[in-house]
Amino acid sequence: MRSRQIIRRWRRLDEPGLELMTLSSTASGLTVRSTLVHAGEEGFGLRYRWDLDTSWRTRTLLIERTDAQEKSLVIERTGDTGWRVDGADRPDLAGCHEVDVSATPFCNSLAIRRLGDAGGDLLALFVDAPALSCEPSRQRYDPLGPRAWRYVDKGVSDGFTARLDLDEEGLVTKYEHLFEAF
Template identity: 45%
Template sequence: MEKSVLFWRRTDIEGFERLTLSVGAESVTASSTVLCLEDGGFRLDHHWRLDATWSAQSVAVERWNGRDHRRLTLERVPGGWTVDGLRRPDLDGADEPDLSVTPFCNTFPIRRTPETSGASLTLDTAFIDGPAMMVHRSRQRYDRQGPGRVRYVDLGNSIGFEADIRVDERGLVVVYEHLFERVAPPE
């Protein structure tokens, strides 16, 4: 099992994330804490379970904002998704979850976007608005610009939003234009 710890800093607002990633032959897991001053300040923990192809099987999200504490679990089931154990037909056909407060989930579609410059991948997501703790369907496109570079195009919730993303050799975000940059702790 390969383990690593990643840190991202928000570049648009005050915020920081620490993610522990474990990659094995049969599965991938990740656990993270996000601290952010947006929306009155909040802490959000998220825990991912993926298969060996980096396709999300479930994500559990827990958010604290002052006295408000909320939990949400999104899970892949045959033919679709459940949210907190309840079937959500509106999410049928969504390929992957996308949690708004982290660049981690961009890795799943980026890893599936063909490596050829100019290639694209369009997919539907089960978009989780972290601060609001709500899930709805959204559409996205990833355009390969070259090795380690893709262009994100929002075709759903934030239509018109686009950003260049640089990734490492595992497809993990290094820089997500306008939103995130990976940082390393001092040695």
């Protein structure tokens, strides 16, 4: 794979907020850098660097709050489904297939790629973005068409559903009720 760069911008639909993401790919994997501002009632700013292998699986994720909180979080994959958070092994997250960060639609692309065309269930390492806390959460992705999916939360936000529309790169262009690319 030759080196290339993809830039995406998303706006929130439920509250004021923007994200600017840059995905860079090389022969060894992908690096995603993003800055986002959630300007809703409980506003916060985040910056993240997500390192992925060539199969779009998380290697490491660094998230930093860029507002007055000045907190950070480092998530590292250990083995196939083990995880370390801020340098400590997290056996409660064992079995999580991929990371889901609440403040960005980028992570849905990782789950969809992992599941493939048939969709299905997976256990996500859910990151509550404002709190920078982690917990396992069950999710389901059902294909609706060539680039359309139904997301069903069966864990942290049990019962929440949304349609996801993707572009030719497999990145979310519309996340029903929450985000849209512009």
